[in-house]
Amino acid sequence: MNTRPSDRRWVLEAVRRIEADFQRSSDTHLIPLVLPAFAGIELYFKDESSHPTGSLKHRLARSLFLYALCNGWLHAGSTVVESSSGSTAVSEAYFARLLGLPFVAVMPATTSAEKVAAIEFQGGRCHLVEDPTTIYSESRRLADELGGHYMDQFTYAERATDWRANNNIAEAIFGQMRLEQHPQPAWLVCSAGTGGTVATLGRYVRYCRHETRVCAADAERSVFFDHYVGRDPDLTLSEGSRIEGIGRPRVEASFLPDVIDAMVKVPDLWSVAAMHELSRRLGRPVGGSTGTNLVAALACMSQMRERGEAGSVVAILCDSGQRYANTYYDRSWLARAGLACDAEQLAVAAWLDGAAAPPELVGRWRLAGELA
Structure with a gap:
């Protein structure tokens, strides 16, 4: 069917409206989290909660x-x-x-x-x-x-985003890091929901010939980590992820394991604990998937510290915790869900302040790729 001139005009106007909306918005902030215990290693969060609809999505x-x-x-x-x-x-x-x-x-x-x-x-x-x-x-x-x-x-x-440029999230991060002490991150850390953002990060660093590695964080009830390890496309689960926005019960077409350098599968209890501790340190609430990203970022930073490496790590702050006032920030809900995490939050705090990774976490998380 041939496209009518009126249809073409509508499409062109629709694209203009979306691009105009983009021009009205500035890019999201890059927030440093100072951690003296990790000497020579800087941690930043790309704060996607400041978009007009409040999230990376x-x-x-x-x-x-x-x-x-x-x-x-x-x-x-x-x-x-x-x-x-x-x-x-x-x-x-x-x-x-x-x-x-x-x-x-x-x-x-x-x-x-x-x-x-x-x-x-x-x-x-x-x-x-x-x-x-x-x-x-x-x-x-x-x-x-x-x-x-x-x-x-x-x-x-994974295919809708122009991963070469067009101010995608990877290009924005590298532009904002330009004047930092370590402008080229050692690691980019992002949890996987569809896998599209991780794919954009992985493709961009290869296209630009950066030495930066990409670490994908996965939730407890999700098949992505096992697919990364074994490449079985038919993996499924009968239950969905408890960390909203990330993890899938089946392998999605947008998840591209070959552009990922490492993965961390984080127990949900520790994602929530890290979420609460990061919220305390930032002075505002973040979502559960950001807690997952913090744990994975700390895995990368701990390896760097053990090897005596300096550099920067950038993790994604996916959304605000305000959306989860009646779940992750409700103590009675956490207790009912088996996610009460006071002790785990203290352990994450100690880790951020220089202690080794909590033994209880190390006994339960799973690492693959360059972190294994």
Whole structure:
């Protein structure tokens, strides 16, 4: 079917609106965390919570919309459908509203009321399913029924982002590090949700011929780490991750193990403990996946310290902890979930202040690649 001039004009205007929105926003901050016990090693957090929709997924949603528009998949009046109960849905709802398009998030019926409210605040609609494993097929069915487009973040995340330039997160980090003592990071640390951000980091450092290595952090209930080790594409789990936004019960197309230099599989209890300790030191709450990233960053830094190496490590601060007031920051919820972590938080604090990695953590975490 030939594209009508009116359709082409709508697409060009849609791209202009998204690019104009980008021009109205400055890049996110790079925050140093001073740790005297790690002499010669600097730790920074790329704070993605300052995006208009409050998380790292704002970058992904923008890229997915531009990818769909330029591929001819979105048209005036298209209903945008996504399988997501978290930050991606919030961000996609934002861009759909920017273009005047209806948005539907397909999510498990157990999704928190806070997440539903955040999506609806951005103008989206939530379609709840009882069986979480059906969110993919239900998203496709709904998009077909409505004559819309299924964004499918888990397939397209790694290819929608221009990993060579276009101010992607990797290029932004290296630009912001330019005047630091160690401008070329020894490690970039990022947890995997779709795998798209990790893929962008890994591809960019290779394209620019940097010596920087990429460490991917994984949650307890996730197949990514085992896929990295064994390359089995058919791995599945019957339960989803308790660390929102990261970890998957199946291997997603956007997860590219060959661009990753090391992985750390972090027990959920320690992700939450690290989240609380980092929040205390920064003076503001961060999300659970940022705690996962902190543990992985400390694994990299501990290896550097043992080898007498100097350098910098940059980890991703994925989102604000304000979204988790009724879960990760609710002591009764943590107790019910088996994630009460007062002792573990003290152990993380001691680690940050110079102690060795907590033996209880070392006995449970898993390391692979250059950290093994």
